[in-house]
Amino acid sequence: MSSLVLLISLSQLLSPISGNFIKETKQGKKISEIVSGKFYYAPPSQLLFHVYNPLEQIFTFNGDTLILFYPKEKKAFKIKSLNPMVSSSVSSTWTFNDKIDFSKLGYLFVKKQKMADTLYSYWVPKGKSVIKAIIIGRLKNRMVSIEIDGVQQNQFSKILYTKHLQHNSFCIPTETYSIQCPPADTLIEHFTYQDIRFDIEIPDSISHFSIPNGIPVKEVVW
Amino acid sequence: MFYARNKIIAVLCAFLMLAMPFELLAQEATTACMQAESDAQRDVNGTTWFALGCLFGAVVLVVAMVSEPSPKATMLLGKSPEYIAAYTDCYRHKAKSIKQNNALYGCLLGTGLSVAAYAILIAAASTE
Numbered sequence: 526m527s528s529l530v531l532l533i534s535l536s537q538l539l540s541p542i543s544g545n546f547i548k549e550t551k552q553g554k555k556i557s558e559i560v561s562g563k564f565y566y567a568p569p570s571q572l573l574f575h576v577y578n579p580l581e582q583i584f585t586f587n588g589d590t591l592i593l594f595y596p597k598e599k600k601a602f603k604i605k606s607l608n609p610m611v612s613s614s615v616s617s618t619w620t621f622n623d624k625i626d627f628s629k630l631g632y633l634f635v636k637k638q639k640m641a642d643t644l645y646s647y648w649v650p651k652g653k654s655v656i657k658a659i660i661i662g663r664l665k666n667r668m669v670s671i672e673i674d675g676v677q678q679n680q681f682s683k684i685l686y687t688k689h690l691q692h693n694s695f696c697i698p699t700e701t702y703s704i705q706c707p708p709a710d711t712l713i714e715h716f717t718y719q720d721i722r723f724d725i726e727i728p729d730s731i732s733h734f735s736i737p738n739g740i741p742v743k744e745v746v747w
Numbered sequence: 748m749f750y751a752r753n754k755i756i757a758v759l760c761a762f763l764m765l766a767m768p769f770e771l772l773a774q775e776a777t778t779a780c781m782q783a784e785s786d787a788q789r790d791v792n793g794t795t796w797f798a799l800g801c802l803f804g805a806v807v808l809v810v811a812m813v814s815e816p817s818p819k820a821t822m823l824l825g826k827s828p829e830y831i832a833a834y835t836d837c838y839r840h841k842a843k844s845i846k847q848n849n850a851l852y853g854c855l856l857g858t859g860l861s862v863a864a865y866a867i868l869i870a871a872a873s874t875e
Contacts, residue, residue, distance in 0.1 A: 560825030576825045600828040
């Protein structure tokens with residue numbers, strides 16, 4: 526489902542953008558880990574993260590394949606997913622459009638409920654699914670949260686969108702929190718986006734990225 | 748004697764300097780594997796596979812063996828090539844093992860219950 530959300534969101538953003546990102550991860554009692562770099566989006570579907578810290582890495586997708594390239598080590602990976610692979614946190618970050626129609630993603634609308642100023646809409650899967658319900662929170666027509674409840678008790682993941690940036694008809698959250706709860710330790714991924722630039726010229730090496738010739742590529746299918 | 752001892756120390760120092768990167772790589776692979784196993788446990792719902800195995804039997808067991816797991820892509824953001832190599836291998840192994848084991852236990856329970864139900868039915872029919 527998350528990959529569909531990503532595709533629908535991206536397909537409606539027509540201008541290229543770039544900026545800096547910081548990703549902070551906390552899992553249970555573990556010390557948080559920080560990853561930072563630049564991100565680029567070139568329509569219709571090229572999304573690329575250029576990591577500079579803690580090491581240099583190119584992280585991008587080509588359809589259902591995740592491409593990882595290490596310029597210094599001259600190594601690369603192609604990780605092809607037989608199932609939708611794009612993670613909820615990657616897609617959540619790029620949910621620019623507020624008008625996602627979950628009925629097109631195989632969900633039935635159940636009800637709307639207002640709590641404080643936030644309007645929540647409840648969706649359930651049409652068929653059998655490990656997902657019990659999806660709850661979308663909107664504040665002033667901006668998507669502020671997605672909660673995905675699992676069939677198992679106490680199992681859920683929640684994505685929070687904050688500090689929105691308006692650009693034409695799109696509302697871009699510049700901070701996202703992805704919280705994934707039991708059965709294992711709670712996992713929190715916090716993305717911050719800074720210096721976001723619109724309608725920029727994206728270099729061809731990024732908008733049409735491919736692994737340079739002669740680099741050994743490890744291919745993984747899962 | 749003095750020179751011989753110095754030579755031994757120098758060789759030891761050189762060995763330790765050379766061995767250090769390998770030790771760090773091994774440590775990184777171990778960390779990646781532990782993280783992958785923890786992520787697989789969080790991502791793969793064993794109860795669902797158990798229930799499916801119980802309901803649909805051997806078909807689900809085959810699906811569990813064939814289907815590939817899908818971890819969170821962001822877990823690989825900013826990780827070294829050594830980490831990625833170890834993580835992908837360990838995640839696949841662990842996720843498959845959770846699916847297969849739970850599907851197998853579910854399948855065995857389902858089969859056991861079916862056999863018991865038939866046995867009761869046959870016993871009931873033969874006593875009439």
